[in-house]
Amino acid sequence: MAHSQPLTPEALAELRERYRAERERRVRPDGTRQYLRAEAEFGSYADDPHAGPAAEREPVRDSVDVAVVGGGFGGILAGARLRQQGVERVRVVEKGGDFGGTWYWNRYPGIHCDVESHVYLPMLDETGYVPEWKYAPGEEIRRHAVRIAEKSDLYADALFSTAVTSLTWDETAQVWIVTTDRGDEFRATYVVTATGTLSELKLPGIPGIEKFRGRTFHTSRWDYAYTGGTANGGLTGLADQRVGVVGTGATGVQVVPMLAEDAGHLYVFQRTPSSVDVRANRRTTAGDVGADHHGWARERRDNFLRIVSGESVDEDLVADRWTSSAALLEKLLPSFSRRGGDPAAFEAAYEIADAAKMNELRARVDEIVTDPDTAARLKPWYRYACKRPTFSDLYLQTFNRDNVTLVDTADTHGIERMTEHGVVVGDTEYALDCLIFATGFSVGVSGIHSGRLPVRGRGGILLRDAWAARGPRTLHGFTSNGFPNLIQLGGVQSAGSVNYTHVLDEHAVHAAALVAAAQAESAVVEPSREAEDAWLAALAVNAPDHEWFHAECTPGYYNAEGRGRPNRPTAYPHGAAAFHALLERWREESLAEILRPRTSARA
Template identity: 45%
Template sequence: MADTHEAPVTLTQDQRDALRERYREERDKRIRPDGINQYVEPTGQFAVLEEDPYTPWVEREALTDHVEFLFVGGGFAGLSVCARLKEAGIDDFRIVESGGDFGGVWYWNRYPGAMCDTAAMVYLPLLEETGHMPTMKYVRAPEIWGHALRIATHYDLYPHAVFSTQIHTMTWNDDASHWVIETNRGDRMTATYVAMGTGPLNRPKLPGVPGIESFAGDAFHTARWDYEVTGGDWTGEPMTKLAEKRVGIVGTGATGIQIVPSLGRDAGELYVFQRTPSAVGVRGNHEIDPDWFSALEPGWQSKWLRNFAVLQTMGVADEDLVHDGWTDITKRIFARMMANAPDPSAITPADFVAAYHDSDDEKMEEIRGRVDEIVEDPETAAGLKAWYRQFCKRPCFHDEYLPTFNRPNVHLVDTDGKGVERIDETGAWVGDKHYDLDVLIYASGFEFNTDYTHRSAFEVVGRGGVTLTDKWAKGMQSFQGMHVHGFPNMFVVGIFQGSSLASNVTSNYVDTGHTIAAILTHAQSVGAGQVEVLPEAETDWVAAIEKAPKGIVGGPDCTPGYYNSEGQAEGRKEKLDRGGYPLGPVPFFDYIADWRTNGRFEGLAFR
């Protein structure tokens, strides 16, 4: 079933110039001197965000044993890596997870309407290995969490797991060549190797709005949805307890647009407080045809993953297997670049940027035109239009969000870039207008671009007592985004300084699993007790990232958001913390596949 996309538009140069000016005006409204520090950690009444409402706390004996490999995090990163360890015949490992079960962000996120915004055929890892067919092109949270549990069961990972346990410190003991791991349960276990997969969106954050703790009604963050307050459940059952309530939601990013349709359906009155509108394109969700799925040839998911990555990064492919909003814009850019170039072999970076600007202008006009087609009230429609380039914020795709604003009980509170001014006992202030509320929901997302150890909520101490916080104080230092000199036998499982494929983070995890399994297998074969990146390899890798050309997204055409550190200028630290392999994701996947299979493991020392 083909997806539908917005009708194409054409623009004159004067119209494009007017867009540039509008984008800059809207950006300037939203630039704040405190940048990412405008958000605050959950403390006081919001300290509950550090707790687990889904699994009861059960006392257990402290662990003081040793394992060969310990993975921090039971989300898709941990599941993907440990599945590859099992496939490689490595069985002496442990997974430490702060939640009460596997799933990571999909264990915690149980808000109504939660679903993946990348197609399930590429987002859900290990589909072919587990023999699972997604029910829809984009599946909802219960099915995603269910797949996490399926992976854990398929690979028999439950005996390796320690749940409801938060790491406090991981300290390298050079004399013993192992890591000492201490937790909130009194554990003092050791491991030869450790890996951290706590994810780029791990710790919930709150908006730093004055008076946030003074609200006397019910308030919670979307990462800890309170169905005792709302009624209903995450399968979509009506939230009947909201029928007579005045509900406010702060935040209209990827999470907010998924929640608003359910709240609009069930709340007595819904007030959507918006600082910056999201660009909401067509989703076109549909069921997966079992006959079509069963006819896929072996190796289909690897083929789909590569196809998506190629098209997402302006590469050339014979077909678009995923065919969604992510690939649509990049195909347009490539087509425009080819059409504009009399000699394709002589295309310059400036040609690429021009093609990107022209294609993005047209795409965003189509998205704004879609708002006018769907939203009946002109003033509301005007407030819902996104004035920035599409990839300044995470693109959103939804078919129910915009129609929700046609409901008489749903009210857009557009703050014109300022956000909620303050909160008091009875509601929220925007300018000089007060909104009386019974329930206040924060869809303010997770920490991003903060220090790694801050997001992970524990400290890592390497050789000589050097902390990872100190090592990365002036920017991330790594080799391949995975190895850090001075921190032997440690693997960082993430996206930065590697492929950096942010549109589908699970691709990074699945590939990294192969790499770690290959390194451990080689270490065993040569009798190595320590594996560490050579200092010159790390230096060269970091230098290459630092020298890489600046990306095409950013600057005065971009509204502030977590993709660009809330509009702060990109210095060396920001570039290193967010940078990736200079040639892009697909060349990185090709490079690392050869690196882990050629037997040389260049850049690493096996002692």
């Protein structure tokens, strides 16, 4: 953990106090309740602007081998890997009008991935595709999702503009009954849920939001009919408009520069500034990324994963700001590889490296933003892992434009209220023609976990109820006792990474292997309670205590808006690279342990 210059104990003490004071300015007593679920409160915000009204069709009444819930990268990869295992009837059910998930819904101006395309886009080796940019635009990513789905023949049985409304295990028939909001009721021997971590959009619960007479929309439902233009810009409809943006996270950092180019005047309402590092996006060639042999993409993404998981490599193939700051991700992506020795010495070195990095990012604001007052409000006063890092070579520069105003809302805990004509912050009403919510999603909240998609296992027990008392119970995060042939993809009790598509692909490989093994043996996939207990115990061994760290962070989705993170084992503590290796060994040595005859229950 190198740092550019020594930091004295006095300087660190001052920094800690500044962080504490800035946190207190932003903590709200309502925590996560400050947000509304758009589907529940304002249904129109969740409408599909890309597909329009769903075409009429007859309800489906049939049987498939596997039902995959969700058509984002998780569902697409599950389907593709199932196909590779020879599974024939695979049906993906997706509430959007096509495959793509996050990249189907999010088409706002300026959208790109913030992990290098050549490691972010999955199955590059299998499709023979080489991304055109180091950080691909959203449309290139969406088209790649479609490319995988087409290559894997997933369109044939897919149901689009359709939401699964219930999953019920039929013990007699040993199948899942799947119902949807289109009147479908079909049977699936296996169910793979890939409902994602960014599927439920959220809105700030601003008093008077319903009174505003101007146009409003969420960035994941961009209204190009109003703004004009495309994701590449040219928003001519905003030429004489007073536009406001709420939210300055990863989405806001990308969309704000594009809006500033075309809006008559842009108001950026900021509660907490993001840390904004160098992006250095550029066009790339196959030669730039070593795409001259089969397996190049896997080598590159494995290299990236090892680095951000805290493991050593001979060469950094990606060489960007994620990999150069990888050691500071330890509080988000725990790994024993980063720790060791005296814990106090580790934390002291970690804090110094953290302070040096954040000082570097704050200095970058001063170097770019010409107005000192604006620069002061754009500086991130918290530790590196408190908020998702962002990267841009355009965002900070935007605040040097005459038609852009930064409105800091920290002391008022956000916008106080809305009127017919605009928004109120403190003593000022900002007149607006349009207000855009770049407020993101309820991260990690899927319909299964929220209860909106009821899952009933053996004996009619709801999965949500089964986990209510003591938290999730799984084997490796995928399967649970009492819920046969149900395989969940996601981050519960597994291991995460900043490159989430890599995690999803490894999960898809694992899910497909479970299904293939069960089909070969005419068996049911279900772990015993003892297997669940053993996995929970493995997660708890030397599990890192990061509760204190996130309790000191500025409010955000990492710490439940300042409420902290539960200090219970929720992830594999050795990191994602080690977790994927563990799964591979387990499939070779122990997979048969969770297969049982189709007619018996497992206690």
